Amino acid sequence: MISRRGLLKSAVALAAVAAVGGHPQFAFAEGETIKVGILHSLSGTMAISETTLKDVMLMLIEQQNAKGGLLGKKLEAVVVDPASNWPLFAEKARQLISADKCAAVFGCWTSVSRKSVLPVFEELNGVLFYPVQYEGEESSKNVFYTGAAPNQQAIPAVDYLADGGVKRWVLAGTDYVYPRTTNKILETYLKDKLGVAADDIMINYTPFGHSDWQSIVADIKKFGSAGKKTAVVSTINGDANVPFYKELANQGIKATDIPVVAFSVGEEELAGIDTAPLVGHLAAWNYFMSIDTPVNAAFIKDWKTFIKNDKRVTNDPMEAHFIGFNMWVEAVTKAGTTDTDAMSDAIIGVSVPNLTGGYATMMPNHHITKPVFIGEIQADGQFDVVWQTPGLVMGDEWSDYLPDSKDLISDWRKPLSCGNFNVKTGKCGGKG
Incomplete structure (x- = not known):
């Protein structure tokens, strides 16, 4: 029987994987693009939070194209508006994967929107990078959770x-x-x-x-x-x-x-x-705009230049998209293809810089390593960090505090390839 401790040890070992270096300069292939889906509410109750995530994805895609694109092809953003309508998220996800042929989708904010699209991504074998903190109790082979677990x-x-x-x-x-x-x-x-x-x-x-x-x-x-x-x-x-x-x-x-x-x-x-x-x-x-690091200062400068508004702010889910997008680029480069299965295998262990002065690593449970910060609201709308973890915390997809989950782990590497492996029964299944 595989022990939870043993699997976690192997997962932690992967966190030491060094970041992959720079990107080669490609000439764009004639008439070919790699499409990237952006699935965020631009209207409705969640637009206050999600519109800026659409904007930062457009910035990241523009920056990558300026570096030569990906695999010699230009990245093309495909933006849809699910309008804070949870069933519409599923419809738009199907459009992005089936009709638009997007190689990856970056999107959702609420868990109800993620739950709505999850069956679509699993049915069509698409890829979703999800950038927002969530409740855990889930690990899908088709989702990469770049926001915080509980x-x-x-x-x-x-x-x-x-x-x-x-x-x-x-x-x-x-x-x-x-x-x-x-x-x-x-x-x-x-x-x-x-x-x-x-x-x-x-x-x-x-x-x-x-x-x-x-x-x-x-x-x-x-x-x-x-x-x-x-x-x-x-x-x-x-x-x-x-x-x-x-x-x-x-x-x-x-x-x-x-x-x-x-x-x-x-x-x-x-x-x-x-x-x-x-x-x-x-x-x-796991990030505040006020954190003083060179990489964050550069990101903020790029963002304000791109958005053409010096008053616009940055936030945690934007950093999660920054991390997730760069991980996807590294994994596609490593695999030499945007194929879902090949990219998903290649991304495990990939490390890229975060904006707070360290690195984020994609772990076998499709969650990433993160620092944790607590900030106090200041009069200018920024946060003063009053506490932080001494190091990185690995996301725990299944809560140790719920009886039905405490014995479950996720490891999407072969041969286990399971999102809900029970370390007591030695079986995979029951949740996912």
């Missing part, structure tokens, strides 16, 4: 707050799979690992685009008045964050009273609201 964002954030004396917890989220599954993991973690009583956990869900936060924020304020330090762990997504934070300010809730740590609020979302009353509230990500 152990790369949610668990470290809770530990940080607990170390700061938080005893009561509000788990507030949008009503769909990512917040519900993440909060299921966090509730179990709080009770079993941190000894938090059930009465000290308040859970609340609201629909996408929710705008009336007065009574909910009042309930949070009342919950925090019991004499124990209280914090909000927010998995609220999309444009509902704008009225939520405004209502916190309206009711006088400051970070010194009830701090909020958010997993889906970054620089882009803060650009639309008055941040002065929110100073000191927190976010947990």
